[in-house]
Amino acid sequence: MSVDLGNDASSGDTEVRKLDRVVIRFAGDSGDGMQLTGDRFTSEAAAFGNDLATQPNFPAEIRAPQGTLPGVSSFQLHFADYDILTPGDRPDVLVAMNPAALKANVADLAAGGILIVNTDEFTKRNLTKVGYEANPLEGDSLSQYQVHEVAMATLTQGALAETGLGKKDAERCKNMFALGLLSWMYHRPTEGTERFLREKFAKKPDLAEANILAFRSGWNYGETTEAFAVTYEVAPAKLAAGTYRQITGNTALAYGIVAAGQQSKLPVVLGTYPITPASDILHELSKHKNFGVTTFQAEDEIAGIGAALGAAYGGALGITTTSGPGIALKSETIGLAVMTELPLIVIDVQRGGPSTGLPTKTEQADLLQAMFGRNGEAPVPIVAPCSPADCFGVVLEATRIALTYRTPVMILSDGAIANGSEPWLIPDISELPDISVTFATEPNAPDGSSEFWPYLRDPDTLARPWAVPGTAGLEHRIGGLEKADGKGSISYDPDNHDKMVRLRAAKIAGITVPDVVVDDPSGEASVLAIGWGSTFGPIGAAARRVRAKGMKVATAHLRHLNPLPGNLGDVLRRYERVVIPEMNLGQLAMILRATYLVDAISYTKVAGLPFKAEELQGVFTDIIEGGGAR
Amino acid sequence: MTAIDLGLPGIGGLDGVPTTDEKQTAKSYKSDQEVRWCPGCGDYAVLAAVQSFMPTLGLKRENVVFVSGIGCSSRFPYYMDTYGVHSIHGRAPAFATGLAVSRPDLSVWVVTGDGDALSIGGNHLIHSLRRNVNLKILLFNNRIYGLTKGQYSPTSETGKITKSTPMGSLDNPFNPVSLALGAEASFVARAIDSDRKQLTDVLAQAAAHRGTALVEIYQNCPIFNDGAFEVLKEPGERERRIIPLRHGEPIRFGGGDDGGEYGVVRDQATGSLQVRKVTEVGEAALVVHDASLSDPSYAFALSRLTDSSLAHTVTGVFRSVDRPTYDDEARAQVRQAKQAKPADLQSLLNGKDTWTVVR
Numbered sequence: 001m002s003v004d005l006g007n008d009a010s011s012g013d014t015e016v017r018k019l020d021r022v023v024i025r026f027a028g029d030s031g032d033g034m035q036l037t038g039d040r041f042t043s044e045a046a047a048f049g050n051d052l053a054t055q056p057n058f059p060a061e062i063r064a065p066q067g068t069l070p071g072v073s074s075f076q077l078h079f080a081d082y083d084i085l086t087p088g089d090r091p092d093v094l095v096a097m098n099p100a101a102l103k104a105n106v107a108d109l110a111a112g113g114i115l116i117v118n119t120d121e122f123t124k125r126n127l128t129k130v131g132y133e134a135n136p137l138e139g140d141s142l143s144q145y146q147v148h149e150v151a152m153a154t155l156t157q158g159a160l161a162e163t164g165l166g167k168k169d170a171e172r173c174k175n176m177f178a179l180g181l182l183s184w185m186y187h188r189p190t191e192g193t194e195r196f197l198r199e200k201f202a203k204k205p206d207l208a209e210a211n212i213l214a215f216r217s218g219w220n221y222g223e224t225t226e227a228f229a230v231t232y233e234v235a236p237a238k239l240a241a242g243t244y245r246q247i248t249g250n251t252a253l254a255y256g257i258v259a260a261g262q263q264s265k266l267p268v269v270l271g272t273y274p275i276t277p278a279s280d281i282l283h284e285l286s287k288h289k290n291f292g293v294t295t296f297q298a299e300d301e302i303a304g305i306g307a308a309l310g311a312a313y314g315g316a317l318g319i320t321t322t323s324g325p326g327i328a329l330k331s332e333t334i335g336l337a338v339m340t341e342l343p344l345i346v347i348d349v350q351r352g353g354p355s356t357g358l359p360t361k362t363e364q365a366d367l368l369q370a371m372f373g374r375n376g377e378a379p380v381p382i383v384a385p386c387s388p389a390d391c392f393g394v395v396l397e398a399t400r401i402a403l404t405y406r407t408p409v410m411i412l413s414d415g416a417i418a419n420g421s422e423p424w425l426i427p428d429i430s431e432l433p434d435i436s437v438t439f440a441t442e443p444n445a446p447d448g449s450s451e452f453w454p455y456l457r458d459p460d461t462l463a464r465p466w467a468v469p470g471t472a473g474l475e476h477r478i479g480g481l482e483k484a485d486g487k488g489s490i491s492y493d494p495d496n497h498d499k500m501v502r503l504r505a506a507k508i509a510g511i512t513v514p515d516v517v518v519d520d521p522s523g524e525a526s527v528l529a530i531g532w533g534s535t536f537g538p539i540g541a542a543a544r545r546v547r548a549k550g551m552k553v554a555t556a557h558l559r560h561l562n563p564l565p566g567n568l569g570d571v572l573r574r575y576e577r578v579v580i581p582e583m584n585l586g587q588l589a590m591i592l593r594a595t596y597l598v599d600a601i602s603y604t605k606v607a608g609l610p611f612k613a614e615e616l617q618g619v620f621t622d623i624i625e626g627g628g629a630r
Numbered sequence: 631m632t633a634i635d636l637g638l639p640g641i642g643g644l645d646g647v648p649t650t651d652e653k654q655t656a657k658s659y660k661s662d663q664e665v666r667w668c669p670g671c672g673d674y675a676v677l678a679a680v681q682s683f684m685p686t687l688g689l690k691r692e693n694v695v696f697v698s699g700i701g702c703s704s705r706f707p708y709y710m711d712t713y714g715v716h717s718i719h720g721r722a723p724a725f726a727t728g729l730a731v732s733r734p735d736l737s738v739w740v741v742t743g744d745g746d747a748l749s750i751g752g753n754h755l756i757h758s759l760r761r762n763v764n765l766k767i768l769l770f771n772n773r774i775y776g777l778t779k780g781q782y783s784p785t786s787e788t789g790k791i792t793k794s795t796p797m798g799s800l801d802n803p804f805n806p807v808s809l810a811l812g813a814e815a816s817f818v819a820r821a822i823d824s825d826r827k828q829l830t831d832v833l834a835q836a837a838a839h840r841g842t843a844l845v846e847i848y849q850n851c852p853i854f855n856d857g858a859f860e861v862l863k864e865p866g867e868r869e870r871r872i873i874p875l876r877h878g879e880p881i882r883f884g885g886g887d888d889g890g891e892y893g894v895v896r897d898q899a900t901g902s903l904q905v906r907k908v909t910e911v912g913e914a915a916l917v918v919h920d921a922s923l924s925d926p927s928y929a930f931a932l933s934r935l936t937d938s939s940l941a942h943t944v945t946g947v948f949r950s951v952d953r954p955t956y957d958d959e960a961r962a963q964v965r966q967a968k969q970a971k972p973a974d975l976q977s978l979l980n981g982k983d984t985w986t987v988v989r
Contacts, residue, residue, distance in 0.1 A: 049985050192983065238987075245984045255979055262975050269732050271724075288978065289967035294731060294960055298724065299757035306717070306724025306754070307731070310697070313715060314733040336718050426984065429976045469713040469729075469736050470648075472692045477661065477708045479716025480700075489663065490708065 014223075015230045016187075021080030022234055023088030024182065026175075027105045028097030028118075030063050030073045033175040038075025040179055040196060042421060044188040046246040049236030050079040053537065054421045055087035055610065060276070060359040067126050072104040081235040085544075086537035087420060089612035095178050097121060097152070100130045106142070115145040116181070118174065120153035148227055152177050152218075159217035165210050173214035180218025185231050190219065240425060247424040249388035249417035250277070253347060254284035256395025257319055258291045260345075263396065264403055264435045266317040268293040271307030273300055273326065276359040277418045278349040281321045301329035305346065309333055312342045315439060315468035317399065321347040324366045325356065331374050334408050338378040338504065340478045341455075341464045343402035343409075345395070346380075350414040350533075352608045361608030362415035364533045365584035370410045371562060371591070377501045379508040381405070382561035384412040386536030389424035391417065394559070396433060401511055403437045406463045412561070414583075416534045416610045440465035443473055446486075452476055455488035462507035464488075513560040515567040520554035521547065527624050528575035530600075532558040532588055535581050535611060542616030551624050558588070564595065572598045577623050579603055581616055643764060643840045646734045647693050654685035661711040672823035672849035673703055673770065679829045680768075681710070687837055689737055696739045697726040699746040702777050703770035703849070706741040720751025723758040726765050731957045737837070740767040744785040745775050748804050752784075755844075759815040761956035762841040766833075769806055769846045774855035787938035792854075807933040807948055810844045811926045817843035818929065819947040820936075823850060824863050828874070828945060835947055841955045848943075861940055873905070873935060875946030880916035882908065893917075894935065903931045905942055921950040 024041065028034045035056055045052045055076045064071030078088035093114040096102035098121035109115060122135055136142055137149060152174040159177075160170040176197070183190055194212050201208035222228050247255075261268035270293065272282050286295040294311075298304040305320040312318030322330065327348050337344045350366045352358025370382050381401050385394040391413060398409040444465060445451035452474040455464050467474040476488060484491035485499055518528070519540075531539045536557050543555045556571060558564065572578055572592065578600040580589040589602035603619050605611060659681040667673045684694065694712040698704035700719035707714030713736075717725045722740045730738045747755045747769050758765060774792070775781040781794040785806065789798040810818045817839040821829040829847065836843035848859045861867045869885035873894065884891035893908045893916040903917060923929070929949040936943045 043983060047983060047985055049987065236987075241987050243980070243984050243986045245979075245981050258978060259975060262973070267732060269728055271728055289964045290971040291973045291975070291978075292964060292968070294964055296728065296731060296960070298727075299753055302721060303724035303727070303754055303757065306721045307728030310715075310725035310728030310730075311732040312728075313725070314729045314736070316728075316732045318728065332718050333721065340715070426979050429979065469695050469733065470690075470693050472690065475692055475711055475713055477663075477710075477714035477716065479698075479707070479714075480718055481716060 014228065016233055017230055018233050018235070020082060020234065021078065021084060022093065022186065022232065023076065023078045023091045024093040024095070025074055025076040025091035025105060025108070026095045026178065027072060027074040027101035028175070029066055029100065030059060030061070030071045031066065032073070032097045033172075034073045034075050034097070037175045037179050038077055040193050041182060041188070042077050042246060043192055043196070044183060044190070045077065045079040046244070046423060047189050047192050050081065050234055051083050051237035051239060051423060052077060052079040052246070052421070053084055053087040054078070055416060056419045057609075058360055067098055067100055067121070067129050069100050069104055069130055072100050074101070074105060079234055081237050083237060083239060085541040086610065086613055089614045093182070095182065097174070097178070099126050099132055099136075102136065103130050103132065109145060111144050113145050114148065115142060116148045116150060116178070118152040118178070119149045120151050150181070150221070150227075155217060155221060156214045159213055160210050163206065163210050163213065165206065169207075170210065173211050176211045176214040177218035177221070180215040180220075181222045183215075184219040184222035185228060187231060187233050190215070239423065242425045244423040244425055246421050247389055248280075248419060248421040249385065249391045249413055250280040250349070250419070251284055252388055252391035252424065253321075253395055253411070253413065254281050254288070256392040257281075257285060257345075258288050258293060259392065259429070259432060260395050260399035260435065261291060261293060261317050263432050264317055264399060264437060266315065266437070268319060269308060269311035269316045270295045270319045270321065271298055271304040271311070272296070272321045273298050273304045275301070275323045275326050277351055277415045278321045278323050278326075278347065280418070281347065281349075301326040302333060305330040305333040305344075309337050309342060309344055312337075312344050313340070313468070315466070317345070318343070319345040319347070321349070323349050323351045324353045324369065327366060327369055327373065334380060335374045335376065335378045336480050337408035338374070338380065339480050339483075341406045343406055343466070345398055345402055345411065346408055347411045347413065349418045350412060352606075358608045360415065362534065362610060363583050363606060363608060364412070364414050364535070365587065365606065366412060367532075367561065367584065367587040368590070370412055377505060379505050380408055380410050380562065381508055381511055382410045382412060383559060384533045384561055385417055386533060386557055386559065388417050388420050388422050392424070392427070396435065397559075400433065400435045403435055404463060405461055405507055405511055406466055407508065412533060414534050437466065439471065440467040440474060441471060453487050454478055455483050456486045457503070462503060462510060509563050511563050513563060513565055516556050516558060516565040516571055518554050518556045518571055519543070520552070522552045525552040525554035526576040527552075527620065528554045528556060528572070528578045529616075529620055530556045530558065530572075530578060530580055530592075531582065532561055535583065538611035538613050538616050539581060541613035542620055545613060545617040546620045546624070549621070551621065553620050553624060561588070569596045572596050572600070577601060579619065579623050581611055581619065583611070641840055642838050643766070643843070644687060644689065644737055644837060645840070647737045648690045648735060649688045650690045654688075654691070656681040656685065658691060659684045659711055661709055663708045665709050666705065667702060668853050670852035671702070672772065672851070673706070675823045675826065676768070676770065676829070676847055676849060677706065677709055679826050680833065683830050683833050686834070687737070693735055694737045694739070695729060696741060697722045697729065698741040699743075699751055700777070701743040701746045701775075702851075703741055703743040704746060720746055720749070721754060722746070723751065723754040723765065723767065727758055727761070727763045730763050730765055731960050734957065734961060738765050740765055742767060742769050744769065744771045744773060744783045744806070748784040748806060748809070756809070756813040759810055759813040759842050759844060762816050762953055763956045764840055764842070764958070766836045766843045767845065769844060770849045771806060771846050772849045772851040772855055773858050774851050776851045776854055780854035785938075803938050805933060805936060806844070806846045807936070807944075808930060811930045811933055811949060814926055815844050815949065816841040816951050816953050817947070818949045819843070820846045820848070820943070820945045822848045822859060822862055822945060825945075832947060835950065839950055840958075841953065859940065862943055871940060871942055873942055873944045875919050875921070875932070875944060875948065877919055877921050877947065879919060880913065881919050882916055894932075901927070901931065903935055905935065921947045923949075924951055
């Protein structure tokens, strides 16, 4: 691929090696712009047609002290010429912008991997700050890697010397220098990044030009110096035909909400309170008011869901978004939505817990909270996306359930899905499901009187009518107190309460959900690995590795956690061993063991990071070979 | 019984809510539910006043919604033959905010108590007042927790002996009117359950106000705090304790044919308000009530004339000012966005950077 960068240097002597996949990790200080750098490289890979998956990793502090280990921010990107499932276990290439970034990340770098270091930051002071007694670039501690020392700050400042930009501002463009260098190494298209920079700095054209200049200098540095003998090509992936874009989980959730409003023909009201890692859903939705979306940033989590439920009572599509700590605060209102049987979408982007826990790290330990975290028997349907792109469809599915069955529905995403990105086969909106609803308009009393009974159920779905204020003749009162079956007035009758508890449970248990699909290419596996949420990628990637070694393993993934698919019991009983990898202490395992009496093996890890495919490969192999989980 | 014309521009609290020519009576607003408050409860009087008042608004009954939290007063919606929601403790303003934002065609009323609004729901109350959502909040203040059987509340006088405070309560009570004014509420009023005429007048002004209207209603709990406001009801006592506010008139009270023995004057040194004998200060010194002042400090000074001993209690409309409401503005943003950009879902999903894979 040729890119005209306006210089005459030739790269004719550089060897070009073809690869099927590469994992690159950009690591630096929180202020170094690593997320932006990673994001741009991702866009370049997407524009080129690679399959890709990304995993940002950043501290909860906005700016931890500069140059320290807690301040390290990184962005990992996996791109390939085939369909990949995870952001990659360990990087093949590590870009370390300072000693802290090197120290925090080098252990993950694959042996023989490429290490590109910004030497300008390797001062005695910075080394001491992170506990390096000697400069690691000088000893032989890095001898197992291909180390490239590049004085990125100096080179960037040099390149920008004539722009009139101050030294400090020039130095801040060094991330674009790194991006340029990597873009050259991997033959990435550059037009997108240059266009992006011009748009981003539209109001400061001198900064736009400085960043573009730094980006080009990085490219030229690779091309003109002889430091890099090899460049790499990763061909476009052979994905299913169609038009793609890159998307993060939170953006896909926001788009799903917009689409759910359009497909249900209801105005959308988001009531929410900022919380990591869910806030980006609010940010994105607040840009799309032209779709009839109202976003309400409430005074707290409780008011957020309260307003969403109030809007739902009025006939809107009510939505609230949060993370685990917010769910704890919203529990009482979720219970009210269960009792009043109003549709509501509750999105929990899970993070490390308990309490404040690990705000920027991923975990899936809110499953039991979603299932049971309310007083009384308060069943709530649960749907979980398995990847960033899956978030879009999950919102439509959750909305279908909420509107059809008049119930709050929980969506369990997580930090890895929220901030990770991947290509998304953009749906044709004419093929999206119609989830429109009809409100009650007439009195419905079975005795033929002119009364309206708000708790008279549809015999098929057990849903009650949704009668919105403004409908003459259907004036009624609902609330958190127990209701008389049918008529809906307050009832303290013991038999009625027993009946209503069972009716509410039966309504949720009776929700139609698709059967779970088993992936077992051989059809002969005796071990089934089953998961939910963001473990989809690592489980699938591990299964591929196991199968590549000639062993057999089946996989299945649960999108619906409540109710569970109707065929799940049969599926589980079909295998000799069932293993459930989870980023919690065995919450799905507890549910499946209790529900189906299967002796499932729970494999768990709660490190705030996704499973590695290599790790699960080992787990599956052990079980196939007759061992238990480690 | 019409709202005071403050000569301000803007739209009324009920604009956008459909009206009807159908004749309504208090009975039209009575639901078929048996009222289950204790005999002698002040809530009965308020319910009757509201049911008699609602027909005067001429609204379609189906476009009226009562939302409540938890507590004795929060059973109120069950007894109104309108739409109603009995939500959860303290959260009625949050629920009502979502409803009001999405449905400008509804007249939304919140019924709450001193515990519901000022203790567990204090946050939602001050934020709805701050945002000025078009809600009418009726705060029934009986200075006690009734439904949980008699613990002290955030409006109980210090030293209150209750089941949970056998040696006397320690906390300083809230003055709900002061609290609301501190949150810069655009409409704040106080009424007493036993004074139907004034309560109705205040309700009418609250209904006509666009924005959050807070109406504190002193309400007697005959079981756990009987007679809490008795001094404000006894002939001979009430005249020299209640300071009624009338927009545009000097603040004067105390009974008698001459308009009252007492009046409210401003301390020129501190700006605070004081009660003085009119004969001592002269009529000209009396403060002329102006509910429309944009600076809330005057209304706040008025609210400080009431303390928990009830030596004096100011009633009527303290403050009624026009300022933009959150719900009107939120809808305006959506309208503006719709006008600026068509709702093209496919284009949104496509975004700026796509690539196509062909087989």
